[in-house]
Amino acid sequence: MSPRPGFDPASLIGGLLIIAFGTLLLLDQAEVLELDWDYFLPIAFAVVGGILLASGLAGPPRKRP
Numbered sequence: 001m002s003p004r005p006g007f008d009p010a011s012l013i014g015g016l017l018i019i020a021f022g023t024l025l026l027l028d029q030a031e032v033l034e035l036d037w038d039y040f041l042p043i044a045f046a047v048v049g050g051i052l053l054a055s056g057l058a059g060p061p062r063k064r065p
Contacts, residue, residue, distance in 0.1 A: 013054035017047045 021043060027033040
């Protein structure tokens with residue numbers, strides 16, 4: 001499997017959002033932040049929404065020559 005040529009903003013935004021979500025969970029476990037479970041569902045929806053938004057803005061997949 002070869003990578004697609006060019007810049008893929010959906011993968012970049014998706015990866016950054018998942019890293020940010022994981023960082024929040026890590027800080028909660030280390031008791032640096034005090035997050036309740038009421039915060040996790042909206043954060044999860046925001047991560048999924050950001051990935052979908054970046055995918056939509058990226059446009060349709062490019063066809064290979």
